Amino acid sequence: MEVPGPFTGVDPxxxxxxxxxxxxxxxxxxxxxxPLVRRIxxxxxxxxxxxxxxxxxxxxxxxxxxxxxxxxxxxxASAVTARIAVRVDRTDRRQHGGGEVTDPERxxxxxxxxxxxxxxxxxxxPARDHAVLVLSDLHGLSExxxxxxxxxxxxxxxxRLHRARRRFREEWSQ
Amino acid sequence: MNRAGDDxxxxxxxxxxxxxxxxxxxxxxxxxxxxxxxxxxxxxxxxTMAPRYETNVTAIEVIERTPKRVRIVxxxxxxxxxxxxxxxxxxxxxxxxxxxxxxxxxxxxxxxTQLAHLEHRRTSESAQNLEPSHRAYETLLRELxxxxxxxxxxxxx
Numbered sequence: 001m002e003v004p005g006p007f008t009g010v011d012p013x014x015x016x017x018x019x020x021x022x023x024x025x026x027x028x029x030x031x032x033x034x035p036l037v038r039r040i041x042x043x044x045x046x047x048x049x050x051x052x053x054x055x056x057x058x059x060x061x062x063x064x065x066x067x068x069x070x071x072x073x074x075x076x077a078s079a080v081t082a083r084i085a086v087r088v089d090r091t092d093r094r095q096h097g098g099g100e101v102t103d104p105e106r107x108x109x110x111x112x113x114x115x116x117x118x119x120x121x122x123x124x125x126p127a128r129d130h131a132v133l134v135l136s137d138l139h140g141l142s143e144x145x146x147x148x149x150x151x152x153x154x155x156x157x158x159x160r161l162h163r164a165r166r167r168f169r170e171e172w173s174q
Numbered sequence: 175m176n177r178a179g180d181d182x183x184x185x186x187x188x189x190x191x192x193x194x195x196x197x198x199x200x201x202x203x204x205x206x207x208x209x210x211x212x213x214x215x216x217x218x219x220x221x222t223m224a225p226r227y228e229t230n231v232t233a234i235e236v237i238e239r240t241p242k243r244v245r246i247v248x249x250x251x252x253x254x255x256x257x258x259x260x261x262x263x264x265x266x267x268x269x270x271x272x273x274x275x276x277x278x279x280x281x282x283x284x285x286x287t288q289l290a291h292l293e294h295r296r297t298s299e300s301a302q303n304l305e306p307s308h309r310a311y312e313t314l315l316r317e318l319x320x321x322x323x324x325x326x327x328x329x330x331x
Contacts, residue, residue: 018195021296023275024261026195027188027268034183054187061195 015070018061026061029073033060036074037081044085048092052085059084086172121171129164136161185265189279189290192268196275199294200307202314206289208325210265210282213289216324217278218262220246227320228276229313273297287325291318 010032017025037056042049060077067076122130131150135141143161147154183191186203193199206213216223220234231248238245244260246269258271267278275294280287291314 021196021275021294023192023196023268023270023277023294024259026192027261030183030188030191057183057187057191058194061191064195 010073012070012073015064015067015073019065019067019070029064030057030061033057033073033077036077040078040081041085041088044082045089045092048088049085052088053081055088056081056084083172086169090169121168124171125164125167128160129167132157132160133164133168184281185263185279186281186288186290187279188266189277189292192275192277193292193294196292196294199275199292200310200314201290201292202311202318203288203290204315204318204322205283206287206318206322206325208287208322209285210280210287212325212328213287213321214265214280216321217267217280217289220244220260223324226324227317229317270296289318289321 010029014025014028014032018029034053034057037060038049038053041052041056045052060080063080067073069076122134125133132146135146135149136143141149143154143157146161147157150157190201193201216227221236224234225231230251232251233249235247235249236244237247242261242263244262246258246260248256248258248271250256256271256273258269258274258276260267260269265280269276273296275292275296277292279290279292282288293310293314
């Protein structure tokens with residue numbers, strides 16, 4: 001699945017110049033990345049999206065010199081943003097006495113942008129959890145359809161999906 | 175006031191992001207007790223006002239001007255000349271030479287203005303003359319105060 005929106009075509013030369021301290025290049029890169037950062041932050045952190053976007057932007061530009069492949073700036077910035085947005089959202093839920101993430105819409109947004117980070121986190125999940133999460137959130141199958149496909153009761157799919165989402169979230173925050 | 179569009183970034187935050195990308199840069203920020211339009215008029219009036227608020231600048235000459243970009247020659251204390259490119263948007267000003275980066279970010283706060291100011295030395299040569307960070311910070315604060323005085327009392331100047 002591709003990253004939605006016009007988030008391609010960042011000139012690697014601009015990224016390199018920004019890494020070397022060219023202020024105009026940094027300014028141009030901020031314009032290129034901010035819409036992406038804002039969109040990912042809003043999807044993951046909901047009402048805390050703006051806070052997450054601000055924090056993510058600061059982290060991206062603080063860590064920019066460490067980026068080895070300027071061509072990969074979009075996926076790298078997406079991963080940094082997602083990690084920070086998850087943390088901001090988690091902190092907000094703790095402060096407000098929230099429990100587990102159970103909102104499928106918001107959880108599915110994590111895997112909506114197909115960054116290497118998401119793939120990596122999915123790969124760290126147990127195979128059963130990986131399967132139900134991908135079938136549900138990437139392929140859009142219902143719990144009943146997943147149950148039929150895997151040959152298990154619908155109740156088992158429901159509990160596995162709940163556990164998979166929790167584990168995905170925990171692995172992402174590592 | 176943001177730059178145009180929903181996806182525009184608050185200029186004060188933009189300045190802090192710029193600072194994050196420029197290690198060693200110094201940033202000062204304060205709420206200036208003057209309306210945004212007056213403050214921004216002072217900040218961007220390079221030839222008349224900038225030498226009055228920029229501590230190390232004695233004169234600025236604009237040598238080329240396009241709608242969003244200005245090329246200037248600044249005369250620094252000690253007689254050095256510094257050729258700089260400058261870009262302006264409402265609430266955002268970025269000036270850069272081979273040796274320096276100077277930026278301002280501003281947004282209205284009620285009838286007042288939140289104003290942030292950044293200075294960065296780009297080269298090891300210019301960094302050798304760098305003031306200790308606390309002194310550089312105090313210098314920037316004084317420049318913000320000077321802008322406030324110029325913006326709050328335009329009739330005096």
